[in-house]
Amino acid sequence: MTEKMEQNFHPIQISDREWVNEKLRESNHASCEYSFANNFIYAKAYDVQVGELFGCGVIRYRDKKKKGQYSYSFPFGNGDKRAALETMRALCRQDGQALQMYPVLEADRAHLIEWFRGEFEIDADRGDFDYIYTVEKLASLRGKKLHGKRNHIARFMDAQDWRYEPMSAANIEGCREMSKEWERMRADKWNDSMEEELNVLDEALDHFEALGFVGGVLYKADEIVAFTIGERLNADTLVVHFEKAYPDLQGAYPMINQQFILHEGTGFTYVNREEDTGDLGLRKAKLSYYPELILKKYRVVESSVVFANETDKDVIEHIWQVCFGDDRAYIDLYLSNRFETENMLVIHADGRPVSMLSLLPVTITIDGEKHAARYVYAVATLPQYRGRGYASKLIEHAFAKYGEPLILQPADEGLQRYYERLGFDEVFKQSPCWIYNPCTEKVTRVSENAAYEVAEDMTFVSENTSQIRMAELGNWEVSEVSAKEYKEIRDLYFDGEGYVEWDEEAIRYAMKENAFCGGAALKLTDRRSGAQGVLMYRVCPQKSGVKALQVVETTLDEEELSEILPMLMHDTHTRQAYEKNEGGMILRTQEMAAWACEDGYLNLTLG
Numbered sequence: 001m002t003e004k005m006e007q008n009f010h011p012i013q014i015s016d017r018e019w020v021n022e023k024l025r026e027s028n029h030a031s032c033e034y035s036f037a038n039n040f041i042y043a044k045a046y047d048v049q050v051g052e053l054f055g056c057g058v059i060r061y062r063d064k065k066k067k068g069q070y071s072y073s074f075p076f077g078n079g080d081k082r083a084a085l086e087t088m089r090a091l092c093r094q095d096g097q098a099l100q101m102y103p104v105l106e107a108d109r110a111h112l113i114e115w116f117r118g119e120f121e122i123d124a125d126r127g128d129f130d131y132i133y134t135v136e137k138l139a140s141l142r143g144k145k146l147h148g149k150r151n152h153i154a155r156f157m158d159a160q161d162w163r164y165e166p167m168s169a170a171n172i173e174g175c176r177e178m179s180k181e182w183e184r185m186r187a188d189k190w191n192d193s194m195e196e197e198l199n200v201l202d203e204a205l206d207h208f209e210a211l212g213f214v215g216g217v218l219y220k221a222d223e224i225v226a227f228t229i230g231e232r233l234n235a236d237t238l239v240v241h242f243e244k245a246y247p248d249l250q251g252a253y254p255m256i257n258q259q260f261i262l263h264e265g266t267g268f269t270y271v272n273r274e275e276d277t278g279d280l281g282l283r284k285a286k287l288s289y290y291p292e293l294i295l296k297k298y299r300v301v302e303s304s305v306v307f308a309n310e311t312d313k314d315v316i317e318h319i320w321q322v323c324f325g326d327d328r329a330y331i332d333l334y335l336s337n338r339f340e341t342e343n344m345l346v347i348h349a350d351g352r353p354v355s356m357l358s359l360l361p362v363t364i365t366i367d368g369e370k371h372a373a374r375y376v377y378a379v380a381t382l383p384q385y386r387g388r389g390y391a392s393k394l395i396e397h398a399f400a401k402y403g404e405p406l407i408l409q410p411a412d413e414g415l416q417r418y419y420e421r422l423g424f425d426e427v428f429k430q431s432p433c434w435i436y437n438p439c440t441e442k443v444t445r446v447s448e449n450a451a452y453e454v455a456e457d458m459t460f461v462s463e464n465t466s467q468i469r470m471a472e473l474g475n476w477e478v479s480e481v482s483a484k485e486y487k488e489i490r491d492l493y494f495d496g497e498g499y500v501e502w503d504e505e506a507i508r509y510a511m512k513e514n515a516f517c518g519g520a521a522l523k524l525t526d527r528r529s530g531a532q533g534v535l536m537y538r539v540c541p542q543k544s545g546v547k548a549l550q551v552v553e554t555t556l557d558e559e560e561l562s563e564i565l566p567m568l569m570h571d572t573h574t575r576q577a578y579e580k581n582e583g584g585m586i587l588r589t590q591e592m593a594a595w596a597c598e599d600g601y602l603n604l605t606l607g
Contacts, residue, residue: 057077100300122309123298127276127279174217239274333516374402435576475526538552
């Protein structure tokens with residue numbers, strides 16, 4: 001059966017255009033890859049093949065230079081997509097490989113989740129997303145936000161020595177020569193991707209008419225200075241595949257952009273200007289036109305480790321409650337604020353997720369440079385499924401997938417031994433903690449265990465007779481702090497070797513989670529010097545029955561803490577004050593194997 005189906009695929013040819021386009025029209029996709037012409041011009045670079053399975057069109061491709069396996073499009077057209085997918089899986093298994101697909105759009109992602117629950121890892125790369133605009137916006141450039149574009153165009157038009165022509169056999173060779181000059185102008189930035197793009201452009205120019213392309217050519221002083229090539233993508237969308245302009249000529253890019261839409265955009269509602277490939281300069285340029293939609297496209301691979309999706313939340317909550325004992329409100333707080341469909345890995349058994357871990361992005365300073373890393377949180381497996389290696393499989397998968405250091409904070413010594421066996425090292429030591437002694441009115445740094453033991457036995461009797469207003473603590477002015485302010489002050493104070501830096505979204509959640517647990521985050525400004533600090537605390541009941549002030553994190557030193565703690569404890573009606581830093585572990589990448597750090601800082605981990 002699979003051998004017969006394999007014969008359905010063949011190298012893409014011009015003669016395939018009619019039937020492939022008919023299948024594409026049936027699906028009416030808005031992604032730039034769902035174009036016959038686009039796949040044809042990339043055929044030499046990616047060994048593009050087409051085939052029909054169960055009434056669906058399917059495109060597959062592979063990078064010839066890397067000699068990798070085929071990736072497939074999601075089946076398109078009005079046929080039996082599920083049957084086509086099963087055949088694609090069988091074809092890949094026959095070669096000892098997992099089925100890979102790209103691009104997969106939102107509706108097709110939903111089909112995969114419904115038909116093959118827990119069998120495909122589905123995630124997206126921001127650099128792959130298409131930018132889609134309205135024709136009206138790109139043609140008129142109305143509004144204050146696009147005022148700069150209009151100014152650049154006005155400068156281009158000042159000398160009245162320009163003209164626009166549709167691309168045709170009469171000017172195609174001129175466009176080819178212009179692209180070569182464009183290449184020479186960018187010689188210092190040249191790379192393999194640019195070389196590939198020009199080769200593909202040659203294919204487009206060679207088959208311009210046969211592929212149904214439309215184009216526009218911009219002249220200044222009778223010289224070609226810019227051109228664009230596009231085509232109809234679906235019922236209401238024009239796609240732009242190529243746009244070239246001399247970068248040192250003011251207004252050339254916005255001018256060809258606008259003129260092409262004015263002349264060739266009639267009858268269309270939208271324009272797809274393709275992805276930014278992760279190029280931040282190109283991303284900025286595309287965003288500057290304020291897209292109507294940034295179209296998310298997914299990459300899919302058959303896998304036993306997959307991302308949890310929006311339909312899994314009830315099961316995740318069950319795993320969390322069974323394994324950690326937290327109440328529903330706390331779990332909902334996390335899932336509502338931090339859960340994403342691409343940051344929690346799960347393994348399915350018996351038709352449902354049974355093991356999970358979250359992966360939260362952080363930055364860590366290693367050998368003086370900042371590196372992306374992932375904080376591993378909420379690792380849990382239902383008791384009846386333990387002993388099968390699921391947790392270690394999740395960690396190994398995450399490490400291989402991202403190629404970034406993994407950081408975690410084990411809950412106890414037994415788990416620390418477990419993570420050591422997986423290759424984690426204790427880099428973030430349980431740093432010296434402090435207690436506040438009301439008798440001496442001093443903060444004293446002691447060992448972690450001693451801090452806790454003394455804190456249990458301490459009592460505090462306030463000698464203040466008036467209520468302390470939270471607007472002031474002695475010489476310190478107290479105010480609310482935003483996540484942005486907290487992050488700025490935190491980064492400035494803790495930054496250094498081994499510092500684990502959270503993004504603003506994570507800081508915002510840490511503050512929200514702390515407030516949920518009875519705490520607050522403060523910004524403190526010293527009236528004497530103007531210096532600013534932050535302090536995050538929560539009020540915790542102790543075994544002895546008294547309430548304690550636990551400082552979760554602060555940038556204040558011992559002397560400054562000794563000054564404000566009596567008043568803060570009075571205001572919060574607490575009798576003990578202490579800080580605990582639980583430390584943490586890291587799984588290094590091979591490039592970082594030799595890295596060692598004694599003063600790394602890890603906190604706000606929700607551990």
